[in-house]
Amino acid sequence: MFLRKAKNAGLLCVSVLTALGFIPSAASAQYKPKDTEWPSYAADLAGTRYRPLDQINASNFNDLEIAWRIKTDNFGDRPEYKLEGTPLMVNGVLYATAGSRRAVIALNPETGELLWIHGEHEGKRGGAAPRQLSGRGLAYWSDGKEERIFYVTPGFRLICLDAKTGMRIPSFGENGVVDLKMNDDQEIFPDLETGEIGIQSAPVVAKDTVIIGAAFREGMTPRSMRNNKGYVRGFDVRTGKRLWIFHTIPKKGEFGYDTWEKGSAEYTGNTGVWTQITVDEQLGLVYLPVESPTSDFYGGHRPGNNLFGETLVCVDLKTSERKWHFQLVHHPLWDMDISSAPILADITVDGKPVKAVAQPTKQGFLYVFERVTGKPIWPIPEKQVEVGSVPGEWYSPTQPIPSKPPAYSRNGVSIDDLIDFTPALRDRAKEIASKYHLGPVYTPPTVSKLEGPLGTLTLGTASGGTNWPGGSYDPETHIAYLYACNACVEPIGLVPAPKEISDLNYIAGVAGNEVQIMRGPGENAGADSPKPPKKRTPSQYVPMNVDGLPLIKPPYGTITAINLDKGDFVWQIAHGETPDVVRNSELLKGLNIPRTGQETYNVGTLVTKSLVIAGEAQVTTTADHPRGAMLRAYDKASGKEVGAVYMPAPQSGSPMTYMIHGKQYIVVAVSGGPYSGEYIAYTLPTAGE
């Protein structure tokens, strides 16, 4: 056993190598990942989550059994119940982030044996981070001799490790670390220790550049219209030197600055790229899915269209020069972000080959562009949308709406979307909905009033459609597979922000309720605790359900297969067992309700040679299985379910697959509720077992 501690700027790192000499070396020639490996977060830099493996298939999926499992409780000073990672498997080793410390672990991919572990002890800086816990993953790089692992700590430091030992590589940055709060063309305020900026997604390594975005706290109720900005940077994979930076909020004199009226580009923050970045290494182009600017639901302090908020931006891999951009939502007001990796797809449209990029979204539109020029494959005309009446707000009169493919999940609320198992339930739902403003996609938020509306009832916003797990794509058949939440209803109301809470005119809230600063998991809740609640009246509590049944009618969660050559649906299915609350409801006794899927927004899919594989993100207890969730496999051609395997807890990170020594494995992160984080590897029984 080998243990070493290193000090860096007062921060402690620990690497432990548990089985020296066990780790294979990369071949001496330039290392080219094989299609039996999973070398980056989304399988490849194209964001496909696809591997052409077929040992596990429709005929045997039900035979899968657990090859190994690893709990992540001890990779941090407390267990984690929100394990979202997708491991890598490359050159015979499986790497993952794990635990509340966001440790990096290297495992034997056949047995799960721990080869090494690396952890960074960041003290207050880690404790104050806006995005804590284990994150979504890491990146691998090799030149054929050296192998490196990159990840970003909760405290926003880029760490470069020797993939063989888990030790920092001293020649990278300062002793293996690049402080991402430095050299960012802005001064992170209030200070480096507590300044709000971080990231939970996996770094991307393309050619010899490591690309890192930025994330912040939840943006519904910010304390200020001023915040740090989420620029994107590229670093030299060998030295850690900053190669470029892209200003997601343009600086004065840069293109797009004038889309921030009244000088609002100077103080507005956020607008980072918190999700996965996609790269076409051949073309040397990077695709940046940029999130919302400061204040998710109120933009009165940032008049204008706000480039590059909620914009897909294509930049040069070497220089970050902007090649093209397309703003999906002008003057964002719905927290639509762009929440997942763009998908690169070489398709055939009207008989002609096209290099395309397809962007899944929370709003359920799949935006498809020619990826060199940014020209939409199918027209995306500007259409008039409702202009709201929130005092001080600035509204875009139009929004771009794709003509093709059709929206693959609900993105507005009408009476027809409400629960309709029985007329009585529909009536109850109408009563609830009557307290809100309803409308199609891009119906703006309202000021919350006791006499109504309490807000705008929305679908396809904060947690709708496709979120961070993103979609999958089969490069052989040109079909994209997109999970979406169809029923993640979000009431968006605005209330005047008390000056002691925020300097914004309005923040998210409900009339009559105490104004609260909403926090993400793990944020420091000590110093500025909100005031004690005022007495509330029962009338202000409006549940988004009818006797526990979802307010919105099924399907609650779907997987849609979309042919990108044509822009048409191939199939759409409800994904996930009907929730217990629906299946067991006394109100629905005697009704024959087909599988509804589940109201969950964080399901990732995996595509193999013949299957689409996705777990459930909600627990059920049925006659067929005890309390748990199922990892389901569908025939990718038809959407027909062909198998399911039991998981003790919901899928909380997207599944991945690899093959080693003739055996295919599927690894998935599970956690949630009573179940702390665990990676589980499934494989087929060896013949004769």
Place this chain on the structure above:
Amino acid sequence: MSRLLLMGGVAVLVSSLGLLRAQAPAESRSVWDGVYTEEQAKRGEAVYQKECAPCHGDMLTGGESAPPLTGGAFQANWNGLTLGDLFDRIRKTMPQSAPGRLTRQQDTDVLAFMLSVNKFPAGKTELYRQSEMLKEIRFESKKPAAKD
């Protein structure tokens, strides 16, 4: 099934007679048996709003990255387990910025508030404050069938 129903019947009878809860067969109790008081839930609401609502929402409906503490998915998560399991989860990991910062009493009160929001009935005695004892109370999302 019949055994469960019978035991549930005993619990109701004991409760209605106002007997000490310790006299009820321990394994017979579930969240449907009035295991907390309204007063306790009110205390718990005050703690919840200060300590929990910033992430889980003031209506327990969850935030973008914190799960709801009411509704079908929440209840499905805990169905078949015990209040001790749920209490341990709170004690060990919440509030996330400083787990264990709250007292047992505060955590128990929050648990009572969560039960009230989830529409489990209040009773005449407060919740136990020890996990081992709370493990005797089953979390059942589905209301048991009517008892004779």
